[in-house]
Amino acid sequence: DVKVTQSSRYLVKRTGEKVFLECVQDMDHENMFWYRQDPGLGLRLIYFSYDVKMKEKGDIPEGYSVSREKKERFSLILESASTNQTSMYLCASSSGQGTVLYGYTFGSGTRLTVV
Amino acid sequence: SQKIEQNSEALNIQEGKTATLTCNYTNYSPAYLQWYRQDPGRGPVFLLLIRENEKEKRKERLKVTFDTTLKQSLFHITASQPADSATYLCALSSFNQAGTALIFGKGTTLSVSS
Numbered sequence: 001d002v003k004v005t006q007s008s009r010y011l012v013k014r015t016g017e018k019v020f021l022e023c024v025q026d027m028d029h030e031n032m033f034w035y036r037q038d039p040g041l042g043l044r045l046i047y048f049s050y051d052v053k054m055k056e057k058g059d060i061p062e063g064y065s066v067s068r069e070k071k072e073r074f075s076l077i078l079e080s081a082s083t084n085q086t087s088m089y090l091c092a093s094s095s096g097q098g099t100v101l102y103g104y105t106f107g108s109g110t111r112l113t114v115v
Numbered sequence: 116s117q118k119i120e121q122n123s124e125a126l127n128i129q130e131g132k133t134a135t136l137t138c139n140y141t142n143y144s145p146a147y148l149q150w151y152r153q154d155p156g157r158g159p160v161f162l163l164l165i166r167e168n169e170k171e172k173r174k175e176r177l178k179v180t181f182d183t184t185l186k187q188s189l190f191h192i193t194a195s196q197p198a199d200s201a202t203y204l205c206a207l208s209s210f211n212q213a214g215t216a217l218i219f220g221k222g223t224t225l226s227v228s229s
Contacts, residue, residue: 035218045217090159101217102164103161109158
C-alpha cells in the first residue's frame with residue numbers, strides 16, 4: 001500500500017526551539033508539499049518541491065524552511081517555533097510535471113503545539 | 116485576489132438522498148480541479164480529478180461537474196450513506212513560474228443521518 005509517512009503524530013515544543021517535521025513517501029513521486037491546516041482557514045501551502053534540492057515558496061513561507069536532499073524525503077523546519085505556529089501540518093506528494101499534477105497522497109498529519 | 120469558496124460550512128441530509136456540494140472560484144483559470152474527502156484528525160484523501168475540457172466525471176456514486184464559464188464545480192454523492200459523513204475539499208491547480216500546486220477551499224462538512 002503506497003503511502004506518505006510523517007514522523008510524528010503529535011509534538012509539543014517550546015517557544016524558540018528549532019523544530020523538524022519529517023515526511024517520507026514511497027511512491028517515487030517528483031512533487032512534495034507542506035501545508036498547514038487551521039480551523040476557519042483551511043489548508044494553506046507553506047512550501048513545495050518538484051525535484052531533489054529544489055524548493056519553492058507557497059503562500060505562507062515566513063518562519064519556515066524546507067530541505068529535500070533525497071527524492072523520497074521532504075523536511076519542514078521551524079527555525080524558531082512560535083505559538084502562532086501551533087497547527088496541524090500535512091505533507092503530501094504527487095506525480096506529474098509542469099502544469100499537470102495528479103491527485104495528492106497525504107500523510108496522516110502532525111499536530112504541533114508550541115507552548 | 117484569487118479566491119475559492121465552498122458554498123457552506125455544513126450540509127445535513129438524510130440517508131438515501133443526493134448531496135450536492137458547490138465550489139466557486141474567482142481570479143483563477145485552473146487547468147483542472149480536484150475533490151478530496153477528509154475525516155477528523157486525518158489527512159485528506161483524493162477522490163476525483165476533472166480537467167478544464169471535461170464537463171463531467173463519475174466514479175461509483177460520485178459525480179463532479181466543472182463549468183469554466185460559471186467558474187464553478189458541483190460535487191454530487193448519490194444514495195448517500197452515514198459513512199459518507201466527512202469534510203469535502205475542493206482544490207484548484209495554480210500554476211506559476213515556480214511550478215504547480217493545489218490551492219484548497221475551506222471545505223464543506225457533510226452529515227448524513229439515518
